[in-house]
Amino acid sequence: MNGRRAGTSYIAVCGPDQASETVAAQAEAVGRALAHAGAVVVCGGLGGAMEADAAGAEAEGGMVVGLLPGTDRAAANPHLSVALPTGMGEMRNALLVRAADAVIAIAGEVGTLSEIALALKAGKPVVGLGTWKLMRADGRHADEIVRATTPEEAVASALRLATDRQAT
Amino acid sequence: MNGRRAGTSYIAVCGPDQASETVAAQAEAVGRALAHAGAVVVCGGLGGAMEADAAGAEAEGGMVVGLLPGTDRAAANPHLSVALPTGMGEMRNALLVRAADAVIAIAGEVGTLSEIALALKAGKPVVGLGTWKLMRADGRHADEIVRATTPEEAVASALRLATDRQAT
Amino acid sequence: MNGRRAGTSYIAVCGPDQASETVAAQAEAVGRALAHAGAVVVCGGLGGAMEADAAGAEAEGGMVVGLLPGTDRAAANPHLSVALPTGMGEMRNALLVRAADAVIAIAGEVGTLSEIALALKAGKPVVGLGTWKLMRADGRHADEIVRATTPEEAVASALRLATDRQAT
Amino acid sequence: MNGRRAGTSYIAVCGPDQASETVAAQAEAVGRALAHAGAVVVCGGLGGAMEADAAGAEAEGGMVVGLLPGTDRAAANPHLSVALPTGMGEMRNALLVRAADAVIAIAGEVGTLSEIALALKAGKPVVGLGTWKLMRADGRHADEIVRATTPEEAVASALRLATDRQAT
Secondary structure, eight states: TTTTTTTTTTTEEEEEOOOOOHHHHHHHHHHHHHTTTTTTEEEOOOOOOHHHHHHHHHHHHHOOOEESSOGGGGOOOTOOEEEEEEEGGGOOOOOOOOOOSSSEEEOOOOOHHHHHHHHHHHTOOOESSSOOEHHHHEEEEEOOOOEEEHHHHHHHHHHHHHOOOOOO | TTTTTTTTEEEEEEEESSSOHHHHHHHHHHHHHHHHOOOOOOOOOOSHHHHHHHHHHHHHHOOEEEEEEESSSSOOOOOOEEEEOOGGGHHHHHHHHHHHHHHHHHHHOOHHHHHHHHHHHHHOOOEEEEEOOOOOTTOOOOOEEEESSSSHHHHHHHHHHHHHHOOO | OTTTTTTTOOOEEEOOOOOOHHHHHHHHHHHHHHTTTTTTOOOOOOOHHHHHHHHHHHHHTTTTEEEEHHHHHHHGGGTTTTEEEEEOGGGGHHHHHHHEEEEEEEEHHHHHHHHHHHHHHTTTOEEEESOOOOOOOOSOOOOOOOOEEHHHHHHHHHHHHHHHHHHH | OTTTTTTTEEEEEEEOOOOOHHHHHHHHHHHHHHHHTTTTEOOSSSSHHHHHHHHHHTTTTEEEEESSSSSSSGSSEEETTTTOOOOOOGGGHHHHHHHHHHEEEESSHHHHHHHHHHHHHHHHOOEESSSOOEOOTSOOOOOEEOOOESSSHHHHHHHHHHHHHHHO
């Protein structure tokens, strides 16, 4: 139960609040694999991909924390271990990133893009699964997102990068 | 495990990061009684009273969330179920209040006072155990803190007030 | 115009959003005296004492910044030099304190109390004008608020304490 | 002086803290044109593009607000009308966006990308001047950034879009 035991990684899973079947299935598989590996899942706590990853983690008996944008806990999806209203609106995306050792971005709209950017700014690893492609104007760096093609690959990369980061 | 099940109350426990033996014993008893009642304990995640209430909740197999002021999870005490770095400094006191249905304030310094005030501002019940006494200049209202004299009484009051609030 | 010139103090003025005539007159006099002394006034941007201090500062041609709790700039009072919606609700009280070198608390309800507490926690001087009286349970420290009896005395104390703090 | 008068637009100018000569010149021209048009400039308050846009606005006698990531006002560049330490780190990027009616993104690194994304999420117009190109994985929407090729064009677009938004 104790999330602080040595070696526990916290992984933020970011994705759209309205998810296609494919994206929802990916998010659920990500949540499931993270919980299976003993990681704490941190998400936005609402519907769509956030609900799917929480359901996956719950099915494996994992710990899932939802950081809600509003002030009402009743907005949370029913699969969270802990639902925390922040009242910060989209500013809570920065909290999600702070709480995590690495971020997995699945598909996603502009909210997910903000989480990708805030994570890269904070020097935290970002693994992308069918998500945004980013190009700087000057072409110097194309993109710092680590790409994965399956949920299992995304989870393996995120856990490895989170551990590497904690070790430094 | 699922903190969202109907009836789960979230109670913030606030107290000093340097606690006397008496205050630490009170905080531990509060954490223990909250966990025994099935409540989620939310605290500041550091030492002193925050560590004591987390230890009490952990001993009862409860769920304890620590919202850390800094960005480093390693600052957390070892009794938390989930440790979330916020990087917001004392601004995270407002987050603690938002995450909770009621607040128990134990003894306390000015940080605890800010949590009391933010909770009262948000209309959330505050139960005090040997904590601040507040007087408005005009004497209109003396003090909205519900006083308790034992940890058990504080927990019973907080859970009752939290349930009343959720019911409205 | 440049608020960064050496020696400029930023003073947060805190007070109720529904002010009696006496409190409004005090707030206006505080705003006026701060602007006259060249200080930047920071306030919550809404009505009552916040509007009165802004009006006083504006009348002296001073700079007044309003940090609004909501996301709509239209909620601001009409006397601000700059109105910044934060969308943080009462969490913005912590921002007010961070922006300031010292705090003047006038009368006030629980919102003002939170600003007093957050300022004391951050080690920033607090000057009180007919505001809260605070007593710790153990009687060790009665109260760290510097008391003033007139707006002019409050401003003089706040500016002196802000300068002392900047000098260290 | 009063930033609240009807018609005043607040424009956030975002760009890298280490700017090439070209980017610095663009940022300065943007700040100058915004101030000339009577807009309030909101920026991150530090060096590079943030300093250049502030210098441009100052040269035109404009109002420039800097929202600093740290807690120390001394980190501000010397061209700000008002320098507000937030202590929120990169979370202050969300504050910048909230304070603005439209955002101009110049070149930029991942911090600027986060501001673009948070603005798009909040439904605020974003004008880009040699900045990121964004592609969703599914190719549905390429990019919601309004592109400009000169500082003057960027300012004209931002002011028009900000006014349109306020009118709705």
